[in-house]
Amino acid sequence: MNRFLDLRFMIGVLFVVYGVVLGVYGAAADPHTPSLHSNIDLWWGIVCLVFGIVFLIAALTRRSE
């Protein structure tokens, strides 16, 4: 039982939440700024989601060893 594996879990959870919030908002509202035409909320939300999932997988697989 190493509690510092939990930090990976915590970071994973936070980034999954941020990825979902950003991605869903981006997909639903399709926000733009005058100088930027791609939907950065959606794309960056996906990046955050993937990053969070990687941390969750790292935390969970290490724990089951």
Next chain:
Amino acid sequence: MHALFHANAVDYIIILVYFAFVLGVGFVLRNRVRTGEDFFLSGRSIPAWITGLAFLSANLGALEILGMTASGAEYGMLTTHFYWIGAIPAMLFLGLYMMPFYYVSKVRSVPEFLKLRYNEATRALNAISFAVMTVLTSGISLYSMALIFQILIGWSFDTSILVSALVVLIYVALGGLTSSIFNEVVQFFLIWAGLLPIPLIGLHNLGGWQGMMSRLPAGFGHLWANLGSPSHNPMGIGWLGVVLGLGFVLSFGYWTTDFLVVQRTLAAKDLRAAQLTPIYAAFFKMIVPILVIIPGLIALAIFPKIGHSPNMSYNLALPLLIAKYYPPGMLGLGLTAMLASFMSGMAGNVTAFTTVWTYDIYQAYIKKDAPDKHYVNMGRWAVVVGVIISIGTAYFAAGFPSVMDYMQTLFSFFNAPLFATFLLGMFWKKATPWGGFWGLLAGIASAFAMYFFLPAHMFSSPDAGNFWRAWWAWVVTVVVTVLVSLVTKGKKPEELEGLVYGLSKRPDYSGYPWYKRPGYLAAIVLVILVGLNVAFW
């Protein structure tokens, strides 16, 4: 006042998620803090990647981010000297040569090491000056943060101060150093998540690196080419000042003796992890300019009037880019990144203050033999008091902003004399207890004297002044320590075992593969560092 951004509901949701998260971390960790060792040193049980990121993030506050972006817009790539020459060599030196003494001696704080190596007086001098400096610094950054949030999203000064101070208070008092370290690591990732799109979008829009450089003044892409003489570059500094003042004394002083950062290495689980802490941090430190200096250059390319128009100060370089590029959603993430870096910076100050106060002042001089639990409680109260003093300082700073500027500059070269004391203490066994004390006192006094009595126009720029004052304060400490050591009585060799080079065992990692050995990893950092300096010559 008209705010620069209009935060939407989604932005507030993202900010609230962050507050809930840090408070949650504090509550989860609360039950795991039982002993003083847990509260003040995280039980010496943390792996190197975590302490490494915390080591880096404790220094990467919101002020640092805004200030370095501003500096990037004002001086160009020259600002990178603060990262590459001004941090990496010192971090490697700490990991390879100083960590064995710090970690093996089992000290709980930097002042405690001074007590073992020199004497009680040296410890008291360092403990008190550090405690005062730290709470004041934390108040100054609290003030600046409130100011930033007032300008950016129109929060009132009082709200910003009270909300963030309260959150920091709760999570540090509950989880101690572990809470602080966890949040620093989370902050590191949040800063990348919140700010990395800026250089990506900016460089894309400007047509890549060459496209950006073609819109900037000549020489903004160089590190060393214009340092031949102070008059040839916008910073007003020659290469000798950069190497001696910034590269040597200022950065070594800060990264190797400031307890705020050193405390993170002491929390590592073993000596190898402690040595790897600053070396891992060095890898990440090298890439931070992508987040701060490149956006500074982008800001100058996009807003050519920046720095020369009343509503476009250099300090707004990063906020202006956020306002230009970020829609709602990303705006929340960018603000959270800044909020996180501010709060973990303050938490770092508060935890360092708490430890020095409890162990080096309270336990040393006020109540010597209380049970461990008593000191944990004292630590929790010290968090409360530290935060309250910070709030007080923040309001004081609001009344006298320029006084605070001076104080921060003054503190910046306080560490230079301390570095001389450590260098002599760790590598010259003849340095005596009183030699250490008088050397340190003379160094600090000379830093003060130079700051207040030398005319400001002696130096071609404020940075040049800081670099040279730090250098001379260092020289004064070395000279006085050596002279006093020659005429006073030293410690016996057996008292110095484990504290001084030549009387200590060198760690042996020959059984480990290369990627786990501090020496090899440090060599890799050094090669990359040289490569970067040549590439941006």
